[in-house]
Amino acid sequence: MSSGSSFSPPRGMRDFYPEEMAAQNVILRTWRSVSESFGFEEYDACIVENLDLLKRKSGEDIVKQIYAFEDKSGRELALRPEMTPTLARMIAARQGALAMPLKWYTIAQCFRYERMTRGRRREHYQWNMDIVGEPSVSAEAEVITAVCAALSRLGLSPTDFVVRINDRALVAAVLASLGVDAAYHATMFLVLDKRDKTDDLAALLDNANLPPDAVQAVDQLAALRSLDDVARLIGEDAAPIQSLRELIKLLELSGLTKSVAFDMSVVRGLDYYTGIVFEGNDAKADMRAIFGGGRYDNLLKAVGGKPASGVGLGFGDVVIHDLLADKNLLPGAAPVLDVAIGYMGIEQRSIATGIASTMRAAGSSVDLGLHPEKAKQFFSRVGNGRARQAIFLGPDDLAAGEYRIKNLEDRTEKVVPFSALSPSD
RNA sequence: GCGGGCGUAGCUCAGUUGGUUAGAGCGCCAGGUUGUGAUCCUGGAAGUCGCGGGUUCGAUUCCCGUCGCUCGCCCCA
Numbered sequence: 162m163s164s165g166s167s168f169s170p171p172r173g174m175r176d177f178y179p180e181e182m183a184a185q186n187v188i189l190r191t192w193r194s195v196s197e198s199f200g201f202e203e204y205d206a207c208i209v210e211n212l213d214l215l216k217r218k219s220g221e222d223i224v225k226q227i228y229a230f231e232d233k234s235g236r237e238l239a240l241r242p243e244m245t246p247t248l249a250r251m252i253a254a255r256q257g258a259l260a261m262p263l264k265w266y267t268i269a270q271c272f273r274y275e276r277m278t279r280g281r282r283r284e285h286y287q288w289n290m291d292i293v294g295e296p297s298v299s300a301e302a303e304v305i306t307a308v309c310a311a312l313s314r315l316g317l318s319p320t321d322f323v324v325r326i327n328d329r330a331l332v333a334a335v336l337a338s339l340g341v342d343a344a345y346h347a348t349m350f351l352v353l354d355k356r357d358k359t360d361d362l363a364a365l366l367d368n369a370n371l372p373p374d375a376v377q378a379v380d381q382l383a384a385l386r387s388l389d390d391v392a393r394l395i396g397e398d399a400a401p402i403q404s405l406r407e408l409i410k411l412l413e414l415s416g417l418t419k420s421v422a423f424d425m426s427v428v429r430g431l432d433y434y435t436g437i438v439f440e441g442n443d444a445k446a447d448m449r450a451i452f453g454g455g456r457y458d459n460l461l462k463a464v465g466g467k468p469a470s471g472v473g474l475g476f477g478d479v480v481i482h483d484l485l486a487d488k489n490l491l492p493g494a495a496p497v498l499d500v501a502i503g504y505m506g507i508e509q510r511s512i513a514t515g516i517a518s519t520m521r522a523a524g525s526s527v528d529l530g531l532h533p534e535k536a537k538q539f540f541s542r543v544g545n546g547r548a549r550q551a552i553f554l555g556p557d558d559l560a561a562g563e564y565r566i567k568n569l570e571d572r573t574e575k576v577v578p579f580s581a582l583s584p585s586d
Numbered sequence: 587g588c589g590g591g592c593g594u595a596g597c598u599c600a601g602u603u604g605g606u607u608a609g610a611g612c613g614c615c616a617g618g619u620u621g622u623g624a625u626c627c628u629g630g631a632a633g634u635c636g637c638g639g640g641u642u643c644g645a646u647u648c649c650c651g652u653c654g655c656u657c658g659c660c661c662c663a
Contacts (some may be wrong), residue, residue: 567622
């Protein structure tokens, strides 16, 4: 490590060595296969985005949180911090031509310039699923069902995680019924989001600068633990109550009862969410959210398109990686080869190459030795879980017209004549 | 932006109350009659003790700075 610092990637950026790639691919492949099996279409976009688009969605302050720069012509650009503005732009550009509702997904590398903590780097891959143009809660149900399927395929059981669901419209209705002025609703969302994460609630309320009745409302809100509690306050007929009940019913039909819960403290930080919001967490460990999402009604309009309602989900690779690693659910090494082939002298290289070629054509993964080596070296190189079977060729094999293929797990050998090979077809 | 912890071999870490050539385990390389993985035996390579400055006869050790890593806070995905 003498001069090792210059070999490190830039702060917060990540390298993936082959043995880490195996674990990374488990996550990315699961995202992809779940998306496909739920009928989402894949899209992709440029990593560099117009800074203006990001500002339009999130305001000027966002600039200090992202990797922003000028190109050589003075264009203001940025490495995308998230995918949603880009998605909105792409949809707005073809809004007339696209058949709604659409279901799109992507796995996007995103960048954010900020301080790092556990579960957060300056660069990550984020799985996005969006359903745009569908106003009913079927959209929320579909996205949440899909994300639960992904967690399940990654090896988590239904009680390992919890999806907490809320509706911003519901919170707004409750606040209104408690007499909190609409002007303070946004601040109240923030306070709600924080109240379980801080140990100094008093200071938080102080800083929030809320009127006394709003401060009182925070406690009253905390007392509302179930949807029934809320329904008693604002009435069973209230639209947010109805839609949340319907969503929960749909999720129950998909067998997700154990993983889903109403929780009024979930509001999500992003201000473009307007309706139902949800967040997935590990059921035990105190980690940051595994994923989050919700309904946005104004996003398309905000980037200059026609209004359309959408539901989106963002799911980063870092937290889930740490979580799965803690539970020993990720592979620690590169994938295992079907066959490794080695040879003692350069004279055996041709036949070794022929065997490799035939086996590869038949669909096996084969590692062919790049140079002659000693038997001991060969077997210790490939025998440590790197390959399932091994073929080692020496002069005797050539003379006998056969080779031995060895099962590296039980150490048994099988003799195969060269004539069994048919390299030409 | 604020605060805590840590930088010694490829990895995990000892250690030096400041004193000759800096240690272990694991890993790696070579050998143990030129055709077989584990174990075993023998040997070996490998460190400007993160970097720079200060104090000192002498610094890896003490002090200051700096860079890097890490964990929180702020904020957020």
